[in-house]
Amino acid sequence: QVQLQESGPGLVKPSQTLSLTCTVSGGSISSGDYYWSWIRQPPGKGLEWIGYIYYSGSTYYNPSLKSRVTISVDTSKNQFSLKLSSVTAADTAVYYCAREGRYFDWLTSPPWRANWFDPWGQGTLVTVSS
Amino acid sequence: SSELTQDPAVSVALGQTVRITCQGDSLRSYYASWYQQKPGQAPVLVIYGKNNRPSGIPDRFSGSSSGNTASLTITGAQAEDEADYYCNSRDSSGNLHVVFGGGTKLTVL
Numbered sequence: 554q555v556q557l558q559e560s561g562p563g564l565v566k567p568s569q570t571l572s573l574t575c576t577v578s579g580g581s582i583s584s585g586d587y588y589w590s591w592i593r594q595p596p597g598k599g600l601e602w603i604g605y606i607y608y609s610g611s612t613y614y615n616p617s618l619k620s621r622v623t624i625s626v627d628t629s630k631n632q633f634s635l636k637l638s639s640v641t642a643a644d645t646a647v648y649y650c651a652r653e654g655r656y657f658d659w660l661t662s663p664p665w666r667a668n669w670f671d672p673w674g675q676g677t678l679v680t681v682s683s
Numbered sequence: 684s685s686e687l688t689q690d691p692a693v694s695v696a697l698g699q700t701v702r703i704t705c706q707g708d709s710l711r712s713y714y715a716s717w718y719q720q721k722p723g724q725a726p727v728l729v730i731y732g733k734n735n736r737p738s739g740i741p742d743r744f745s746g747s748s749s750g751n752t753a754s755l756t757i758t759g760a761q762a763e764d765e766a767d768y769y770c771n772s773r774d775s776s777g778n779l780h781v782v783f784g785g786g787t788k789l790t791v792l
Contacts, residue, residue, distance in 0.1 A: 590781070600718075600726065600769055602781040613779045649725055653781075658714070658733060668773050668781070669716035669731035676725050 555580035557650050557674035565644075565681050571637040575650030575674060582631045583608045588653040590670065591624060591635045593646040601646075605653060606633055640681045647676040687715075687770055687784035694790040695760045703755045705770030705784045713772040715753035717746060720767045720786075729768075730755055757789075765791045 561573035575589070582589060591603040604614035606624045614622045623636040637644060651670040658665040687707040695701035705715050714733055718726035728737050730746035743758045753772075757764055768787045774780040 592783075599786045600771075600783040602783060605781070615780070654731075656732065663712070665712055665714055665733075666773065666775075667714040667716065667732040668771070669728055670718070670726070670771065671728035671731070671737060673725040673727075 555652060555672055557652065557672055559648060559650050559674045559677040561677060561679070563678060563680060565640055565679060566683050567641055567681055568639055571635070571640050571644065571648075571679055571681075573635045573648055573650075573677065573679070575633050575635075577631045577633075577652075582626065582633065583628050586654065588655070589626065589633045590651050590653050592649045592651055592670070592673075594649070594676075595643075595646040603635065603637075603648075642681050645679065645681045647678050649676045650674045687772065687782050689768075689770060689784040689787045691785070692788045692790070694792055695757070696792050697762060698759055700756065700758045701760050701789065703757075703768050703787045703789065705753045705755075706751055707772065707782070707784075708751055709772045709775040709782065710748060710751050710753050712775045714748060715746070715770045715772050717744075717753075717755045718769045718771065719764075720769065721765075726769060760789075760791050762791050765789055 556578045558576045565571045588605045590605040604624050606612045606626050612624050621638045626633040651673040655668045689705050717730040719729050720726040729740050729744045734746045745756045747754045770784040
C-alpha cells in the first residue's frame, strides 16, 4: 500500500522560499503509471493544485504559480520536492502531496479521460509570518 | 475552460439520497473524480473514472455524468457522510491543467 508523507518547516518568513519534501513508501516513484503532485489548501478554503512531476523529471505547473514554483524528483530516495519562492501570507496553507492516476476509456468514442488523486499525504501546515 | 463549479452547501435527511453536482466544460470529455474531506483530515478519493470506487468506499457512493455535469450520489446518507466534497478533472482544452471544484459542504440532518 503506497503511502506519502510530507516534511519541511512549518514556518517561513515573507519573501523567503518554502521547501517541502514528499517521501513515497510502499511503491516506487519511478512507476510510469503515475504522476506526483503538490496541492494546497488555505485555511477554510478549497483545494488548489500547484503542479506535478513525472519520474522522468518532466513537470507542469499551475499557471498562477508557475513563476515561483519548482518541483523536482529524487528517484534514488523515492522522494519529490516543492520549492515556492517569494512567499507571502497568501501562501499560508496546508500543503499536500498526492499521487495522480490517469486512464483513457477506450470503450467510448472519442475516448473519455479520467484522472484522480490517491493516496494523499496527511498534509503539513505552512505558515508564512515574520 | 478550466473551471469546475459546485454548489457551496447541500443538506440531506439521514437515510435519504443526495446528489452533489459539478459543472464544467472539461466534463464533456473527462470523468470527474470526487473527494471527501472531513475537518482536519486529508481528502479521500471516493469516486473516479466512469463510476469506480476505491477499496473501502461504501457502495452508497456512486458517480454519473451528463453533458457538462458530473454528479456524486449518496444513496442512504449516513451521519458519517457529513463532510466537504470536491470534484476534480483536467482541463480538456489542450493544456494540462488540473482543476478542482470549489467544494460542497454536505450536512446530514
